[in-house]
Amino acid sequence: MATVAVAGAGMAGLVALTTGGPAVAAPGDASARGVVVDLSASVLGVPVITANATIGSATAPPGGGTDTTTGLAVTIPGAVGVTASGTVLEVSATRGPTASSANADIAELALGILGVPVVAADLITAEVNCPQSGALTADTNVVGLTLFGAPAVLVPNTPGVTASAAVVVPGLTEASLTVTLTAVEETTADTAAAVAVLATVQLTGSVDGGQVVDIPVGTVILAEANCERPLAPTSPTATPTQPTASPTVTPTASPTQPTASPTVTPTASPTVTPTASPTQPTQSPTASPYPTHHPHLPVTGDSGTGLWWTLGLGTGMVTLGAGAVLAVRRSRRMTGA
Numbered sequence: 001m002a003t004v005a006v007a008g009a010g011m012a013g014l015v016a017l018t019t020g021g022p023a024v025a026a027p028g029d030a031s032a033r034g035v036v037v038d039l040s041a042s043v044l045g046v047p048v049i050t051a052n053a054t055i056g057s058a059t060a061p062p063g064g065g066t067d068t069t070t071g072l073a074v075t076i077p078g079a080v081g082v083t084a085s086g087t088v089l090e091v092s093a094t095r096g097p098t099a100s101s102a103n104a105d106i107a108e109l110a111l112g113i114l115g116v117p118v119v120a121a122d123l124i125t126a127e128v129n130c131p132q133s134g135a136l137t138a139d140t141n142v143v144g145l146t147l148f149g150a151p152a153v154l155v156p157n158t159p160g161v162t163a164s165a166a167v168v169v170p171g172l173t174e175a176s177l178t179v180t181l182t183a184v185e186e187t188t189a190d191t192a193a194a195v196a197v198l199a200t201v202q203l204t205g206s207v208d209g210g211q212v213v214d215i216p217v218g219t220v221i222l223a224e225a226n227c228e229r230p231l232a233p234t235s236p237t238a239t240p241t242q243p244t245a246s247p248t249v250t251p252t253a254s255p256t257q258p259t260a261s262p263t264v265t266p267t268a269s270p271t272v273t274p275t276a277s278p279t280q281p282t283q284s285p286t287a288s289p290y291p292t293h294h295p296h297l298p299v300t301g302d303s304g305t306g307l308w309w310t311l312g313l314g315t316g317m318v319t320l321g322a323g324a325v326l327a328v329r330r331s332r333r334m335t336g337a
Contacts, residue, residue: 027190028095028230030060030130032102034088035074036221039113041203043171049113049203049217050080056088056104060095068092074109083112095230102225103127104196109222111199114167118179119199119220121145128192130227138185140196140223147181154197156185164204172205177217189229196223 034056041049053076058067074086086109093102106124110117122144129137145152152161160182169175179202184195201217 027228028060028100030093030095030100030102030128030225030227032056032058032091032093032104032126032225033221034072034091034104034106034223035084035086035109036219036224037076037079037082037084037111039082039201039218039220041215041217043169043205043215044207046170048081048169048171050078051076051082051084053077053079056091058091058093058102060093060100060102062095064095064097066092066094074106081114083110085110093225093227097132098230099129099131100227100230101127101129102227104223104225106196106223111220113177113201113217114169116165116167116177117149118165118177118201119145119147119181119197119222120149121197121222124196124223126194126196126223126225128194128225128227130190130192130229132230132232136187136190136192136227136229138187138192138194138225140183140185140194142183142196145181145197147179152181154181154183156183158182160198167203169203169205171207172203173207173209174212175203175205178202178204191228192226194223194225195221197221 033054035054037051037053039049039051040047055074056069056072058069060067068090069088069092070090072088074084074088076082076084087107089105089107091104094100104126107122109119109121109124111119121142123141124143124145125139125141127137127139140154140156142154145154147161147163148165150163152163154160160180162178162180164176164178167175167177180200182195182198182200184193184198186193197220199220199222201219203215203217204212206212
């Protein structure tokens with residue numbers, strides 16, 4: 001059974017670009033690329049398309065300033081089944097205190113694959129601008145674009161234009177090359193991305209007259225620019241924030257302590273002292289069966305003996321008084337007789 005081996009990672013890098021926005025890492029970043037070719041395909045273990053190159057690249061310096069490259073010839077050393085020509089007029093990326101920006105310009109580009117002219121254009125440009133405040137912009141422009149020799153017009157952020165052409169590939173029958181061209185102009189709240197031409201390439205054919213296979217070949221980027229909005233200065237805003245937090249904590253905690261202090265002291269002091277004092281005398285005469293009547297009895301000593309002595313003395317005095325009365329009565333009787 002015949003097999004088809006496909007090698008290439010061209011699509012991986014473009015997925016983030018076309019669906020996730022510009023590939024910049026931090027506020028104020030900016031970058032640009034001229035021609036980026038990432039094509040690779042093999043049939044029956046034999047490479048039929050191989051091309052990997054970046055012609056023209058610029059990255060804004062981290063400390064601020066501009067990185068620019070101009071006048072680069074478009075060539076792909078070591079390419080198999082791919083030819084390219086043209087000039088990268090300029091790639092530039094700038095980081096400033098109030099804005100970042102980038103642009104890429106290409107002239108007289110021609111790209112051929114498997115001996116077939118695929119993409120050509122007189123002028124291709126991409127430009128982005130990311131101010132610290134205000135609207136971000138992403139713009140592209142393509143003049144004299146053709147796909148497989150036929151004129152093509154690209155509308156950014158649409159499915160684009162697709163065309164196919166027959167090619168000759170060893171090991172494939174009825175082989176054809178299908179190319180889709182798209183353009184990207186994308187802005188978010190803080191980023192901007194522009195790709196003037198994005199070519200996605202696919203090879204189709206059947207092996208030994210068998211089942212038809214589709215082989216993803218890769219992508220070609222023509223003029224790309226990305227930027228991210230710089231951060232606004234934060235020092236003046238942060239400085240007054242410190243004094244505001246300081247007085248807010250101190251006055252709130254300070255009055256809380258005095259409020260708790262008077263609440264505990266006066267309440268505990270009178271509650272414990274008067275209640276404990278009368279309790280002790282009440283529990284002392286435990287032996288008496290009726291302790292509640294003690295306040296109404298005369299107390300002359302520390303025990304019940306004094307009470308009995310008083311009762312005996314009273315009884316004696318009553319008896320003595322009665323005897324005296326009887327004696328007086330007898331005396332009166334004798335005197336009257």
